[in-house]
Amino acid sequence: MNFDFSFVAIQFLYGLTNAMFIFLIASGLSIIFGVLGVLNFAHGSLYMLGAYTTYQCVSFFVDSPGYFWWAVIVASVTVALLGGIIERLLLRRLYQHEQINQLLFTYALVLILSDVARFIWGVDQLSVSRPAVLKGAVEIFGQYFPKYNIFIIFLGPSIAFLFWFFMLRTRSGRMIRAAALDRETLGSLGVNVDRLFTVVFVIGSWLAALGGALVSPVVTIRPGMDVEIIINAFIVVVIGGLGSFWGTFLAALMVGTVYSMGILVFPRLSMIFIYVIMVLVLIIRPWGLLGRPLQR
Amino acid sequence: MKRLLVITTICMVMVAFSLPAMGAKDIVVGFPMYLSGGGAVFGKPSAEGAKMLVKEVNDSGGVLGRKIKLLVRDCKNSPDEATRVAKEMINKNNIDFLVGGLTSSQGLALSEVAKQEQILYIAPISKVAGMTEPPRLHKYVFRSAANSKTEGRSGAVLAAKNKKWKRWATIGPDYSYGHSVTAAFIPWLKKLRPDVEIVHQAWPKLGESDYMPFINVVMASKPDAVFGSLWGGHFINFAKQASPLGFFKKIGFVSAGEAGCLEAVKGAGDDMPAGIISNTYDTFYYPDTPWHKAWVKQCQAFTGEKYPSSWLGTGYDAMKFLTEAIKKAGTTDTDAVIKALEGLTINSSVGKLKMRAKDHQAARGQYWGTLTKVPEYPFLILKPVEYIDAEKLME
Numbered sequence: 001m002n003f004d005f006s007f008v009a010i011q012f013l014y015g016l017t018n019a020m021f022i023f024l025i026a027s028g029l030s031i032i033f034g035v036l037g038v039l040n041f042a043h044g045s046l047y048m049l050g051a052y053t054t055y056q057c058v059s060f061f062v063d064s065p066g067y068f069w070w071a072v073i074v075a076s077v078t079v080a081l082l083g084g085i086i087e088r089l090l091l092r093r094l095y096q097h098e099q100i101n102q103l104l105f106t107y108a109l110v111l112i113l114s115d116v117a118r119f120i121w122g123v124d125q126l127s128v129s130r131p132a133v134l135k136g137a138v139e140i141f142g143q144y145f146p147k148y149n150i151f152i153i154f155l156g157p158s159i160a161f162l163f164w165f166f167m168l169r170t171r172s173g174r175m176i177r178a179a180a181l182d183r184e185t186l187g188s189l190g191v192n193v194d195r196l197f198t199v200v201f202v203i204g205s206w207l208a209a210l211g212g213a214l215v216s217p218v219v220t221i222r223p224g225m226d227v228e229i230i231i232n233a234f235i236v237v238v239i240g241g242l243g244s245f246w247g248t249f250l251a252a253l254m255v256g257t258v259y260s261m262g263i264l265v266f267p268r269l270s271m272i273f274i275y276v277i278m279v280l281v282l283i284i285r286p287w288g289l290l291g292r293p294l295q296r
Numbered sequence: 297m298k299r300l301l302v303i304t305t306i307c308m309v310m311v312a313f314s315l316p317a318m319g320a321k322d323i324v325v326g327f328p329m330y331l332s333g334g335g336a337v338f339g340k341p342s343a344e345g346a347k348m349l350v351k352e353v354n355d356s357g358g359v360l361g362r363k364i365k366l367l368v369r370d371c372k373n374s375p376d377e378a379t380r381v382a383k384e385m386i387n388k389n390n391i392d393f394l395v396g397g398l399t400s401s402q403g404l405a406l407s408e409v410a411k412q413e414q415i416l417y418i419a420p421i422s423k424v425a426g427m428t429e430p431p432r433l434h435k436y437v438f439r440s441a442a443n444s445k446t447e448g449r450s451g452a453v454l455a456a457k458n459k460k461w462k463r464w465a466t467i468g469p470d471y472s473y474g475h476s477v478t479a480a481f482i483p484w485l486k487k488l489r490p491d492v493e494i495v496h497q498a499w500p501k502l503g504e505s506d507y508m509p510f511i512n513v514v515m516a517s518k519p520d521a522v523f524g525s526l527w528g529g530h531f532i533n534f535a536k537q538a539s540p541l542g543f544f545k546k547i548g549f550v551s552a553g554e555a556g557c558l559e560a561v562k563g564a565g566d567d568m569p570a571g572i573i574s575n576t577y578d579t580f581y582y583p584d585t586p587w588h589k590a591w592v593k594q595c596q597a598f599t600g601e602k603y604p605s606s607w608l609g610t611g612y613d614a615m616k617f618l619t620e621a622i623k624k625a626g627t628t629d630t631d632a633v634i635k636a637l638e639g640l641t642i643n644s645s646v647g648k649l650k651m652r653a654k655d656h657q658a659a660r661g662q663y664w665g666t667l668t669k670v671p672e673y674p675f676l677i678l679k680p681v682e683y684i685d686a687e688k689l690m691e
Contacts, residue, residue, distance in 0.1 A: 004516065007512060007513070007515070007516035010512050011509055011512050011513065011516075014506075014508045014509040014512060015509065017508075018506060018509075118332065123331075123332040123333055123336045124336070124337060125334055125532075125533070125563075127536070136540070137540055137541065143512075144540070144541050144542070146508075146540065149508075218505075218506060219505030219506055219533070220334075220505060220529060220532075220533045222333070222334055222529070223332065223333050224333060224334075224373075224503070225505070228503070228505075259509075260509040263498070263510055263513055264509075264513050264516075267496075267497065267498055267499050267510075267513070268470070268499055271501065
C-alpha cells in the first residue's frame with residue numbers, strides 16, 4: 001500500500017505516545033521487581049485506580065483553574081500512598097515465603113481492587129477531558145496531531161532522565177541499587193532496608209498511578225483496563241530485562257512503535273509482531289535485551 | 297437413636313415444604329447477561345425487557361397455569377463466563393430454557409452449551425450470522441435478534457444511495473461480529489454499486505482504547521466513506537478521538553452496531569457526530585402507529601423512564617417467543633417447544649415478527665437513519681428514519 005510520508009510520520013508519533021505510557025507503567029513494575037524481588041501482578045490495578053481517582057478528582061476540582069494537573073498530582077500521590085499501605089501491612093509479611101505465594105497474593109489484590117473500583121465507580125465507561133492548554137491539535141507535515149500526545153512524548157523521556165539521575169547521583173538512589181544487589185549486606189551496614197522497600201514500592205506505585213492519571217484523557221476509564229495494561233507491561237519488562245531501567249525504556253519504545261507501524265503495514269497482525277519479538281528475546285536472550293543473567 | 301430421629305424429622309419437614317411448590321412448578325428460564333463492564337449499558341435494559349415480559353405473562357396467570365421464573369445472572373463480557381454461568385444454572389437451578397448472552401462470542405458459546413445439554417436456547421442480542429447457519433446451526437438454537445448478515449446488508453442499502461461515495465474503507469472490531477457484519481456489507485454494496493472500491497480495512501481489537509493509529513491509517517487511504525462496526529462505548533471512544541481530526545467532516549460514515557440507539561446518543565452527548573448513518577433496535581419516536589405507541593407506553597410504565605431504552609425489546613421479544621411457543625406446544629417438553637417455535641409469529645416490539653423454521657432465525661429488521669440534531673431532544677435522533685425489513689435481505 002502506498003502512503004504519504006506524513007501519515008507514516010504521524011503513525012510513528014502515535015506509537016511513541018503509546019510507548020511512553022507503557023514505559024511509565026512498566027518502569028514501576030521493573031523497579032519493584034528489581035529491588036523487592038516481587039512480581040507485582042496488582043501493578044495494573046494501581047494504574048487503573050490512578051485513572052479512576054483522577055476522574056474523581058477532576059469532578060471535585062473542575063471549577064478551579066488548572067484542575068487537571070491538580071487531579072493528576074492528588075490522584076497519583078493518593079494511589080502511591082495506598083501502595084505504601086499495601087506494602088507495609090500485607091506484602092511485607094510475604095517476603096519470607098516462596099515467590100509463588102507472593103504472586104498469588106498480588107493476583108488476589110487484582111481481584112479485590114477491581115471489585116472495589118467496580119463498587120465505587122460502577123461499571124460504566126468514564127472519561128476525562130484534556131486540560132485546556134493541551135486541547136486541540138498542531139499541524140505536523142500537513143497532518144493534525146493532538147497537542148496532548150506531544151506533551152506525553154516529551155514527558156516520558158523527562159521522567160526517565162530524572163529517574164536515572166535519582167538512581168545514579170543521589171544517596172537514596174545508590175541505596176536502592178545496593179538493595180537490588182544484596183539486601184543482607186546493606187542491612188548489616190545499618191541501613192533500614194524495610195523502610196527502603198516501602199519507599200521503592202511507593203515510587204513504583206506512583207509511576208503506575210501517574211500512568212493511569214495521564215492516560216485518562218486519551219482512553220476510556222473502565223473495568224478491565226487493569227488486566228489489559230499488566231499484560232503489555234509484562235511483555236515490555238520481559239523484552240527489556242527484568243529490573244533493567246533502560247531496558248524497559250528501550251522495550252517500551254519497541255513495543256509502542258512496532259504496534260502502531262504494524263497497524264499501518266499489516267493491520268491484522270500488529271499485535272502478533274510484539275509477541276514474536278517477545279518469543280525471540282526469550283529464546284535468544286532469556287534475561288532480556290539489557291538485563292543481566294541471573295546469578296543464583 | 298436420638299440423632300436418627302432428628303435427621304428424619306428434618307427430612308420430613310423439608311419434604312413437606314417442597315410439596316406445595318411441586319403442585320405448580322415454575323417454568324425456570326436462565327438469563328445470563330453482560331451486566332458489568334462496557335456492554336452493561338445494553339445488557340441491563342435487555343434484562344429489564346425480559347423481566348417486563350415475565351411480569352406481563354405472570355400477571356395474566358402465567359403459561360399453562362404455571363408462573364415463569366426468570367434467573368438473571370451476570371456473565372460479564374466473556375464467552376467462558378457465559379458458558380460457566382449457563383452450566384451452573386442448568387446443573388444447580390434446573391432451568392428449563394436458556395435465553396441470553398450479549399456478544400457474538402457469548403451467543404456462540406451458549407449455543408454450544410445448548411447443543412451439549414439439549415436445552416432450548418434463544419439469543420436475544422448476539423448477531424454473528426454463522427450461529428444460525430450450517431455448520432453451526434443445530435436444533436436447539438434460535439435467534440430473535442437481527443443478525444450480522446441482514447445488518448451489514450441493510451447498511452449497504454443505505455450506503456449505496458449516496459452516489460458520491462466510491463472509495464470505501466471499513467473499521468471494525470477484530471472478532472466474530474466485526475468480521476461477519478463487514479463480510480456481509482462489502483459484497484452487498486458491490487452488488488448494488490459495481491463502481492465502488494474498498495481501499496482499506498482496519499481491525500482494532502475489541503475494546504481497543506487508543507484508536508488514533510487506526511484513524512490515521514484510515515484517513516491516509518483517503519476514502520469517501522467508511523463502514524464501521526464498532527458498537528456501544530467502542531464507537532463513542534472512536535468518535536471522540538476521530539472528531540478533533542475533522543474525520544466526520546471529511547468522510548462519510550455508515551455505522552452498524554447501533555450507534556443510533558438511545559444509550560449511544562445519550563452517552564456520547566456532544567461527542568456523537570451528527571450526519572452519520574446508523575441503526576437501532578427501537579426508537580421511542582418512530583413509527584407513529586397505535587401498536588408502537590402502546591409498546592412505548594408499556595416501556596415507560598415499567599421502567600419509569602421518559603425515553604425508554606432501545607434495548608428493552610431484545611429481552612422482551614426473546615422471552616415472548618419462548619412463552620408463546622410453550623403456550624402453543626401446551627407443554628414445556630423441549631422437543632415440542634422447538635416444533636412450536638419453528639415458523640411462529642408473535643406481536644413483538646417491532647410489530648409482527650416471524651421465527652423462520654428453516655434456520656431458526658427471526659426475520660428481524662432494524663431502524664436505520666441519519667443522526668440529526670433536533671430541538672425537541674437533548675440528544676441526536678435518527679431523522680429521516682426507516683425500518684429496513686430483513687425479509688428481502690435473507691436467503
